[in-house]
Amino acid sequence: MDFFTAQDRARRLTGRLVLLLVLAVVALIVVTSLVVALAVVLLDGAPFAGDPLARALQPRLQVGVATVVILVVGLGSLVRHLQLRAGGSAVAEALGGRPLNLETRDADERRLLNVVEEMAIASGMPVPLVYVLEDQAINAFAAGHELDDVAIGVTRGAIEALDRDQLQGVIAHEFSHILHGDMRLNLRLVALLHGILVIGLIGRMLLHASGSGRRLRSRRGRGHAAVLGLGAALMVVGYAGTLCGNLIKAAVSRQREFLADASAVQFTRNPEGIGGALKVLAAHRLGSRLLATHAAEFSHLFFGSGVRSLSRLTATHPPLEARIRRVLPHWDGSLPPAPAIRSPRPRQASASLPGGARGADTLASGALAAAVVASVGRPSAEDIARARRRLGEIDERLFEAAHEPFAARALVYGILMGADPHSRQAQREALASQALPEVLSELDGLDVPLSGLAPGQRLPLIELALPALRQLSAAQHARFQACLRRLMALELQAGALQWALHRLVVQGIQGERRARRDRHLADLAGPLSLLLSTLARAGQQDAGQARVAVERLALVLGVSLDFVAEPALASDLDWAMARLARLVQAERGPLLAAMSCCVEHDGRIDPEEAELLSAVAWTLGCPLPSTERAAGQVDAGTA
Structure with missing residues (x-):
């Protein structure tokens, strides 16, 4: 499954999940409205003026109460969403994490930072913020709304108990959640479930207030009982709704954990890394259970189950044994000794690699473009x-x-x-x-x-x-x-690379305004012409050849493109990117392929052109690994 398919699948999954939760909320609203309306009737000064149930079912009363309940649930979800709008850093701080000192001299922390930096640069995305949770359990998480607000949190226990390969497997697992769109889904779940939970919290507050109040006189005795009944009913309904939401959340989360484990093996090509980490977790005396106050709310984000589950239905993670056997089919069931704090391996300054800048020896444009698109994420x-x-x-x-x-x-x-x-x-x-x-x-x-x-x-x-x-x-x-x-x-002579790096810095710090993705390539001929012309000129010194590249792409994309011969201003390119940000997910792959063809139209991609392509791709939400691998795949396929 490529990056764009995975992102589309994550969005569809989000839509189905939201639909299920909406149905749960509708059922919650119906039951809550009936309970509240009945309580309103009983609290009325004339409780015997007719059948209470019939009065509670009056349309006007039901509509009014339902509106209030919808507002309460919606307001609860909105408040939690706003609390988490900062992205991953808000989650990390809610769990008691502290930002990792980027100048740390602690060997364990330095090793963690090296692993995260290597994985980020290999993925073609900026390095996320790294947080340390001072908890001796073994756990980690990735959270955020978009690629520019990601944070990764790792517990002290994981940092000290796992060796470098195992830690790399855990970080690769978390990067899989980032690249497959799980983060956005996870934070939306938190906000939706909080809105449902508000109903139960209101019920608990009513019970507490009624229980601690003075005894009312006989005329108010029925009203007091109604308030108690209302509080109890709201607690039952609210927590039952939360339980239903948690069951849906857990079912989805378990499947995403299996996918993330498999992706970690694919990324590192070392099943012993993630498999070894899972075995160390299984042998660890403290396991993965976190002491943080909000651990239950964010349990579906963690590498291992951060809280104790009442049953397998509510467990957000598959059993460790099943996860280990998925990545290590021949595992004999043995576990390592209970982990002690290990001395980290020293950071290696270099590693041998096959070949050099193989992007300089590219062959057919179409083959390279397809390989580039396949490598995203x-x-x-x-x-x-x-x-x-x-x-x-x-x-x-x-x-x-x-x-x-x-x-x-x-x-x-x-x-x-x-x-x-x-x-x-x-x-x-x-x-x-x-x-x-x-x-x-x-x-x-x-x-x-x-x-x-x-x-x-x-x-x-x-x-x-x-x-x-x-x-x-x-x-x-x-x-x-x-x-x-x-x-x-x-x-005076701002080049495309300078503009792209400047844009990446700005967007990487303050984020990009999230635009609706409702435009197709045919709707964006103007900004598309400007961007592709800029990339073609950067990849080809001959203006005539650059024009040919854009004209050929117009035929392939089925979009009427005009070659822009003059260098574009940075403001014009920003305008183009703001409009291309609205491109639907399904057509981002063809756009990236077209960008790749422009850059290597002269038959080679030099390092600066590769940087330009990666920087522009990232600002469009497409984390692009090195083009060297894609070029190598083309060479191998045509050898």
Whole structure:
């Protein structure tokens, strides 16, 4: 299943799940409306003026009560949704997690950060925020609405008890949830179930208030009993609705866990990694049960079951034995000794890889484009090894700068400043008047390593810097954004790569406004012409050949495209991307294929073109691993 099919499937699953929950809410509203209406009748000053049930079923009363119940459930869901609007960081903080210090000298934490960074860069997405939960149980989670607000949380027990391969398997499992669209589904579940739970909480409040109040006089005795009955009924109805919702949630979650385990094996090509982690979890004295207050609410997000389940029907995770046998069919049932804290393996500076920049030897455009599309959201073991090698090749001063807030800002400024001497001088003067002195000092210190930056290293460095940049205060963020805008405004010869990296930084920090996906390629001929023309010119020095590439794509896509010969302004490209963000999911694959054909129309993809393609793909919600693997697949298929 490719990335786009998986995303569509996740959305369909969300739709079916929401439909089931809506039906549960409708049933809840009907029963609650009847109970509340009956209580209203009994609380009336003339309780014997007719049959109470008949009076409770009056249409006007039922409609009024149902409206109130809908508002309560909707308001409860909305409040929880707003509380979680920050994405993964809100979930991590609700569970008591702390952001991992990006400059940590703790060997275990450094190893975790290395594994997450390698997996993110191999997947073609910015590095997510990493949180540590100071809990000795073995567990992890990934949460967020979109790729730009993802957070990964890992418990102290997992960090200390798992070796590097096992930890990599767990992180690959969590990245599968990210890439298959499970995160959005999971957070919507939390909000919907909270709205249903509000009914039960109101019932409990009524019971508590009635039980602690004074005894009422005889005339109010019936009213007091009605309030008690109403509270008890609302508790039963609310918690029964929550139970139904949890049963639906658990059934879906169990299947997604099997898929994530299988994907972890596919990503790492090492079943012993995820399988070994599951065996260590099974042998661990504390298991995966978390002590966090909100663990039950977010139980379906975890790597292992974070709470104790009453039955298999309410369990959000399959039994560990079944999960182990899925990834290790020949497992003999033995478990390792109860895990102790292990010394982490040292970080390796490099790893041997087959070949070099094989994208330079591409063959047929159609074959490469198909391989590129097939690789989206599906990092391989080669991608992970390639990411490790690239991180090892980066100058240590730049690598360390990406993990420190002041230096990370200086690093991004240095990367985005133009190569033209006049532009660079004007940009440096602008920073002198707007940026903080500490940042300018860091920029001066990075001048030498930045001058030696190799092609293909800009994008990984920006991806590494994003977690540090997301931790800026509101004032720091505003100053940083102002400096970025000033840098782009002063650039005399802004290239496509510079624009794409700038856009990735902005979107990676503040996120992109979520647009409705209701447009087709045929509806977006204007923005599509502008983007593809820009990519074709970047991939082909000959303007005539670039025009030919766009004209051929117009025939393939069935869209009337106009080649834009003049370099586009950054504002025009932002306009085009804002409209292409509304493209339906099913047609994003053809768009990515067209982008790939434009970049490699001259028969090769150099590292800067690969960076451009990956940066643009990510801003469209398509995490793209290295094009080297896709090119290698084409070479192998035509050998």
